[in-house]
Amino acid sequence: MNSLKRKDLLDIQSLSIEEILLICRSAKYFKDIFTRSVKSVPILRGKTVCTLFYEPSTRTRLSFELAAKRLSADLINFSVSTSSVVKGESLIDTVHTLEAMKVDYIVMRHAASMAPHFLSRNINASVINAGDGFHAHPTQALLDAYSIMEHLGRLEAGTLEGLSIGIIGDIKHSRVARSDIEIFKRLGAAVTLCGPPTLVPDTFALYDVDISYNLDDLLPDLDVVNLLRIQKERQKGSLLPSLREYHRQFALTVERFRACHDDVIVMHPGPVNRGIEIDDAVMNSPKAIINEQVTNGVAVRMALFYLLAGGAPLEEMNEEQRGTIENSN
Amino acid sequence: MKIVIKNGRLIDPASKTDEMLDVLVEDDRIADIAPGIKAKNDDGVIDAAGCLVLPGLIDMHVHFREPGREDIETIYGGSKVAAKSGFTSVCTMPNTDPVIDNQALVRFIKLEAEKGPINVFPVATITKGMKGGEISEMGELINAGAVAFTDDGLPVMSSILMRRALEYSRMFNVPIITHSEDLELTDDGIMNEGRNSTILGLKGIPSESEEVMIARDVILTRLSGGRLHVAHVSSGGSVEILRRAKSDGIRVSCETAPHYFSLTDDAVAEYLSMAKMKPPLRTEDDRRAIIEGLRSGVIDVIATDHAPHSMNEKMQELEYAPFGIIGLETAVPLIITELVRENGFSFIEAFEKVTVNPARILKIDRGALQAGKIADITIIDPGKKVVITEDFILSKCKNTPFLGRELYGAVQYTLCNGNVVYSRN
Numbered sequence: 001m002n003s004l005k006r007k008d009l010l011d012i013q014s015l016s017i018e019e020i021l022l023i024c025r026s027a028k029y030f031k032d033i034f035t036r037s038v039k040s041v042p043i044l045r046g047k048t049v050c051t052l053f054y055e056p057s058t059r060t061r062l063s064f065e066l067a068a069k070r071l072s073a074d075l076i077n078f079s080v081s082t083s084s085v086v087k088g089e090s091l092i093d094t095v096h097t098l099e100a101m102k103v104d105y106i107v108m109r110h111a112a113s114m115a116p117h118f119l120s121r122n123i124n125a126s127v128i129n130a131g132d133g134f135h136a137h138p139t140q141a142l143l144d145a146y147s148i149m150e151h152l153g154r155l156e157a158g159t160l161e162g163l164s165i166g167i168i169g170d171i172k173h174s175r176v177a178r179s180d181i182e183i184f185k186r187l188g189a190a191v192t193l194c195g196p197p198t199l200v201p202d203t204f205a206l207y208d209v210d211i212s213y214n215l216d217d218l219l220p221d222l223d224v225v226n227l228l229r230i231q232k233e234r235q236k237g238s239l240l241p242s243l244r245e246y247h248r249q250f251a252l253t254v255e256r257f258r259a260c261h262d263d264v265i266v267m268h269p270g271p272v273n274r275g276i277e278i279d280d281a282v283m284n285s286p287k288a289i290i291n292e293q294v295t296n297g298v299a300v301r302m303a304l305f306y307l308l309a310g311g312a313p314l315e316e317m318n319e320e321q322r323g324t325i326e327n328s329n
Numbered sequence: 330m331k332i333v334i335k336n337g338r339l340i341d342p343a344s345k346t347d348e349m350l351d352v353l354v355e356d357d358r359i360a361d362i363a364p365g366i367k368a369k370n371d372d373g374v375i376d377a378a379g380c381l382v383l384p385g386l387i388d389m390h391v392h393f394r395e396p397g398r399e400d401i402e403t404i405y406g407g408s409k410v411a412a413k414s415g416f417t418s419v420c421t422m423p424n425t426d427p428v429i430d431n432q433a434l435v436r437f438i439k440l441e442a443e444k445g446p447i448n449v450f451p452v453a454t455i456t457k458g459m460k461g462g463e464i465s466e467m468g469e470l471i472n473a474g475a476v477a478f479t480d481d482g483l484p485v486m487s488s489i490l491m492r493r494a495l496e497y498s499r500m501f502n503v504p505i506i507t508h509s510e511d512l513e514l515t516d517d518g519i520m521n522e523g524r525n526s527t528i529l530g531l532k533g534i535p536s537e538s539e540e541v542m543i544a545r546d547v548i549l550t551r552l553s554g555g556r557l558h559v560a561h562v563s564s565g566g567s568v569e570i571l572r573r574a575k576s577d578g579i580r581v582s583c584e585t586a587p588h589y590f591s592l593t594d595d596a597v598a599e600y601l602s603m604a605k606m607k608p609p610l611r612t613e614d615d616r617r618a619i620i621e622g623l624r625s626g627v628i629d630v631i632a633t634d635h636a637p638h639s640m641n642e643k644m645q646e647l648e649y650a651p652f653g654i655i656g657l658e659t660a661v662p663l664i665i666t667e668l669v670r671e672n673g674f675s676f677i678e679a680f681e682k683v684t685v686n687p688a689r690i691l692k693i694d695r696g697a698l699q700a701g702k703i704a705d706i707t708i709i710d711p712g713k714k715v716v717i718t719e720d721f722i723l724s725k726c727k728n729t730p731f732l733g734r735e736l737y738g739a740v741q742y743t744l745c746n747g748n749v750v751y752s753r754n
Contacts, residue, residue: 013528092644112646113519113530118601122644133648135530178530203527237516 004307008120008127011136012182020183021158022313023303024146028155029314029322030306031299034070043306044073050098051077053109053130054091059270059294060130060140064107067301076103091115092122099123105305108132113175126308134173140269141179143300145187147293148224151265161188164221166212168250169228169277170199170239176269177228181207194218195250198239215250219259226267227252227277243276252278257285265289331355332749333368337377337708341384342681343688343697352382354704357747362700375749377708380741383680384698385417385447385705387687388657390481390560390584390632393419393449395441396434397426401726402637404438407657408445410635410724412750414657415740416683417705418448418695420632423459424482430454430465432473439474446750447743448705450476450693455494455505461485464494471501476691479506481560484542486512491546495555504558504582504690509542509567510608519648521594521609529598531647536564536615539608543567547574550581558690559583561634563608565618572627582690584630587656587663590619592730600730602643602650606636620672623682629690631682633660637726655724658717659731665711665738676711704747713739 004019012020033041049068051061061077068075078098091110098106105126108116113133120127131137148163149155165184171177171193184191185207192210193200200211212218219225234240247253252266257279266278266288274280282288314322332354339350339362351366352359368374393407402410404421411419421438423429429438435451442449453475457463459482467478478498484507485491494505515538520526522533543559547570550557562568562585574581588606593613596604604610622628636653643650664683668674688696695705715721715738717731743751 090641090644091646110646112648114598114601115646117598118646133530134532175530178528201527203523206524206527 003310003312006308008116009138009304009308010116010120010127010129012138012141012179012186015138017186020142020145020186023142023300023307024149024158025155025315026303026307026313027146027296027299028150030302031296034298040070040072042072043311044068044071044309047104047309048074048076048102049105049107049305050103051075051107051130052095052098053078054080055109055111055131057109057131059297060109063294063297064130064301066298067305070298071302071305073305091119095119095123099125105308128304131175133175135175135178137175137179139297139301139304140176141183142304143293143297144180144226144267144269145183146300147267147289147296148265150296151289151292159188160184163189163223164192165189165224165226166192166194166218166222167226167228168194168215168252169230170234171195171204171228172199172201173231173234174228180226181209185209192218192222196240199234215256216259219256220261222260222264224265224267225252225260228269229271229273230277247276251276252282254279254281257282267293270294330373331360331369332373332375332744332747333366334375334377334382334706334708335366335368337380337382339382339698340676340680341698342677343384343685344699345677347675347677352698352706354706354744354747357704359698359700359702359704362698375708375742377741379710379712381676381709381711382698383707383709384684384696385743385745386415386661386683386707387418387696388416388633388635388660388683389420389630389687389691390422390586391419391635391657392422392424392637392653394637395425396437401639402724404441404449405445406725407635408442408447408449410657412446412743412745413723413740415661415707415709415743416447416657417707417743417745418450418693420450420452420476420691422479422481423452423454424480428454428459430457430459432466432469435470435473435475447745448695450474450691452477452479452506454478455480455485456490459483461487461490464490464497467498467501471503476693477504477506477558479508479560481506481508484508484510484512488545488549492549492553495550495553495557499553499555502556502692504556506558506560507542507546508560509539509546511538511542514538514541519605520597521611523594523612525594525597534609536566536611539564540566540570543570547571547579547581551577551579555580557581560632561586561589561608562619562622562628563589563611563615565615568618568622568627572622572625575627582629583627584632585619585623585628586632586634587660587667588654588730590616590623591663591667592616596730601647602645603654603728603732604730605647605650605652606634606654607652620668623668624672624674624678629682629686631660631664632687633657637724638728639726640728643728654729655722655726658722658724659729659736661709661740662715662717662736662738665709666736669711670737704744706744707740708742710739710741711737713737715739
């Protein structure tokens with residue numbers, strides 16, 4: 001297959017399994033580039049990327065910006081607070097303005113679910129969803145799947161079959177959970193969601209996943225423990241009685257970590273609430289690949305830009321052809 | 330002035346008539362109904378060959394946005410849209426700005442309506458200022474022309490206030506129309522809670538948000554002896570509660586809207602804010618239950634909940650866009666396509682929901698096509714296709730998920746008080 005035949009990246013659902021694997025395998029190549037001395041390549045020279053963030057974010061935004069810069073794109077960023085959006089310029093008008101300035105890629109983070117889908121139908125620029133409401137965070141899911149496959153040497157095989165992955169925390173309000181479930185299931189893993197019933201609604205059974213309310217029972221069976229950030233405000237809506245009780249029941253504590261098997265991988269999309277969903281000592285364990293996820297995030301986003309720009313699959317190229325890409329200035 | 334309507338198939342749900350009969354209209358009344366009425370020289374003639382000749386349709390639930398949002402719709406403009414859609418009588422909802430909670434405002438609506446082509450029956454608020462605190466001056470409002478009371482757009486959350494409203498209204502024998510929604514259970518939801526809301530990551534509105542309030546109000550009606558009319562029923566659970574209430578002899582009636590028997594929440598991912606309304610589109614099981622509720626008669630009325638919104642307001646992120654879609658112009662085509670053609674309703678079964686039934690609930694002398702009655706008449710070609718395009722839509726606002734749909738059932742003529750107020754050609 002040749003590159004990605006699509007204008008936008010909106011969610012995991014709309015990606016084929018071939019596209020998922022193409023992105024992941026290309027990411028490996030870009031990771032090799034920037035972990036060597038050469039950090040940037042001229043693939044996106046002359047193209048303009050705009051990061052349009054309607055919600056605060058540090059790591060996702062930085063990761064996209066680094067990815068764009070390492071591909072030599074021109075980069076602008078646009079931050080809008082949600083309150084000024086409600087009163088001020090509409091999303092459509094803002095984006096038409098960007099389009100009039102000939103922006104090629106719009107990387108959007110938005111608090112409202114489906115906002116990137118709405119946008120993509122009304123503009124010509126390429127829209128990349130950097131997280132919308134509770135709905136989707138496709139690049140996070142891609143980097144999570146990549147991280148597991150790379151860590152376990154499964155990139156060639158391109159499958160998560162036989163693995164048992166637990167996603168623990170506030171599933172209901174998590175775009176990461178939804179996109180992770182989609183991608184892990186598509187790649188053949190068995191997925192179990194774990195948290196209190198107020199945060200793990202029965203409707204999630206539609207994804208053909210197991211649901212557990214008891215982390216202690218679940219942990220010994222897991223190959224991957226993927227912890228989600230617990231939002232402090234969940235206590236207000238009576239979804240949780242207290243963070244203390246949450247920690248007691250669902251945190252990956254040092255004691256619980258001992259119940260995991262030896263080859264377990266611990267993941268977290270960040271930012272981490274130390275002492276709430278995970279204990280410090282567990283975070284510092286070599287089994288926790290949280291920082292590796294961050295590195296991989298840049299690689300996956302570089303691969304995505306490259307493929308959306310029409311780049312050919314790198315794995316089918318020989319060394320010389322690849323070298324041409326690196327040095328084509 | 331006389332008009333003869335010839336060669337049509339007369340459908341009068343009030344008398345269960347379905348026959349080839351001509352109609353003679355004289356001034357504002359129906360003078361005669363008989364086969365083969367001969368037109369005199371200067372009589373007007375409408376050839377209704379291939380068409381249904383029906384009592385003028387009644388939509389007991391529209392939002393014409395005046396006073397307050399005349400930029401979106403007016404009483405006059407909305408009345409013209411209604412006439413084009415085959416409706417000769419509408420009930421305007423009182424959640425305008427200001428809300429319709431005093432007699433001067435009811436008279437204002439009646440005065441504005443006189444400029445337009447059809448009958449407008451204002452509905453006034455249950456509570457002063459629609460604030461849910463004190464009941465409105467119901468007697469004064471009825472004297473001014475109000476036919477029912479509702480805080481539509483909002484529920485009456487206070488149970489004691491709902492009890493008092495049902496009790497007090499008994500001396501006027503008018504319906505209390507409820508927007509049944511527990512706002513706490515709705516919890517800022519956007520769409521039906523279920524499979525689709527889970528996948529789309531949108532906050533859900535459980536059907537229980539509607540059902541617990543209908544259950545409460547049915548029980549309060551039993552206690553108070555008033556008359557309850559439940560607006561825009563959307564869920565199978567609601568139909569079941571209402572079926573039970575009716576079999577228990579409680580004085581309750583209800584309505585649904587065409588979108589609840591035509592669409593499910595699958596439409597949200599595709600049409601985004603154009604498929605956002607309250608109550609929300611539900612599941613296929615709910616849609617089937619609504620159709621069966623209409624068939625069995627548990628659901629008395631089809632009303633459109635016609636809710637114009639400007640494109641600027643709708644062309645926003647789904648969460649920020651307002652609730653509501655327009656409904657007048659798609660009502661007849663959806664009734665014919667979905668109920669008659671897809672689900673085998675007879676014309677009498679389908680059209681009693683927009684004629685005799687709402688007239689009975691509202692106690693207005695309309696909705697029947699019989700000699701001596703006011704000449705409100707709608708003529709529909711049920712076999713003719715209409716394509717719902719922006720050009721087809723006369724309403725200033727085009728906020729509908731049915732854009733692009735090809736449906737059956739074209740309104741050919743609308744007569745109101747003996748005058749032709751709309752003709753298709």
